[in-house]
Amino acid sequence: MRNLIVLGGGEDQIPAYREGRRLGYRVIGVDQRPDALGKAEADEFLCMTSRDPDGIARALGPIDVAAVISPASDAAQEAVAELSRIYRTPHQTAAGALRCTVDKGYFRQVIDRLGLPAYRYAQADDVEELTRAAADLGYPLIVKPADSSGSKGITVLDGPADLPGAIEHARKNSFSRQVILEELIEGRHGAVESFFADGRLAFMAVTDRVITGRPAMISLAHIVPAALDPSVYARLTEAVTAICAEVGHRQGPVNFDFVLTPGGDLCFIEMGARLGGNGMPLMVRHAFGLNTVEAAVRLALGEPLTIDVTLRRTAALRILTAEADGVLTDVEGLDELRRMPEVVDVQVFKAPGDHVRAYTQAGHKLGYLVLVADTREQLEESLDRALRTLRFEIEPDAKGST
Ligand SMILES: Nc1ncnc2c1ncn2[C@@H]1O[C@H](COP(=O)(O)OP(=O)(O)O)[C@@H](O)[C@H]1O
Ligand SMILES: [Mg+2]
Structure with missing residues (x-):
């Protein structure tokens, strides 16, 4: 049985473990956290940093590796590239796209070079x-x-x-x-989750992004379709196509953050030539009927791509969070939440007894909630209702403890 290596074992990598197994591969997970979710999902789990490709190859010995992938993580992308070279797998991310992913200053140079709105x-x-x-x-x-x-x-x-x-x-x-x-650019925050196939922008979702605001600006929710003017969609399409052409990204997923200024400028903030984090593929599947995780795994395996949108629904992905550091004692309302017709997916990564952290970085999330509705108004109304239904009971840490 051929092996698929998935770097990272967090909630945003788990779908790749499942997809790999579903496609008949033996999945090797790598994460330095001994309690990573991926440990239970992998056929073999290496507890080590995903940033050490030579160490990983040494630990695995002479095995047959069909593909290497790491959704959502920027930190692992250089190791994905190196392991893909070591094992001579069929697909490599373009060097320029990889560099944009791991070096924000380099991405800014690309934006400047293209004459796109700059800061x-x-x-x-x-x-x-x-x-x-x-x-x-x-x-x-x-x-x-x-x-x-x-x-x-x-x-x-x-x-x-x-x-x-x-x-x-x-x-x-x-x-x-x-x-x-x-x-700091003021304006509306949004994201693009897209997929290139044969040099063509084959899929693009644009989301309205709700963030926590200062100081850390962390994603709290994504809503599709973004309520933007068709002309803004057209400019996004043009800019995403131009950026990817410039950096040689002809195949595969690519994710962008942007801010639309009150003056109408589209300022790109960052780019990642990989699947988006924060449950983005989950939302894409429910909103567009497209399995981008499968597409990314198939691309890594060198298989032909079919990128077909089969649905167009209004959908929200809400990240579930804690307000304080402490011990989770109870999760209330989960059954009721699951009975709501608009709720199509709820995932909770923590269980009573687990220590949880206030939402000061994306990694502290407690779970994902995905809703679909016919209109944006209904979506927002049901999202409010869903958030009132679900309650995380947390016994806060004593002051001074960590
Ligand atoms: N120059 C900026 N102006 C306004 N908002 C920004 C700027 N840079 C980052 N942000 C906000 O902070 C978020 C996180 O920054 P980002 O560069 O995407 O870092 P990360 O790689 O951690 O996601 C962005 O998605 C955006 O909402
Ligand atoms: Mg970002």
């Missing part, structure tokens, strides 16, 4: 250089690790007082120690 930024690993750049850029600004994801290490600043702490926070969350400072 000011500076990237460096040196604190003094960053401090000078911040004085130059002015405030408000956003401080981010250049190579991370899931809003780890991000701070929005209104003035220089907290700059040293924000730089340190970003550096700690960056593998390359590179920190990027960006002008």
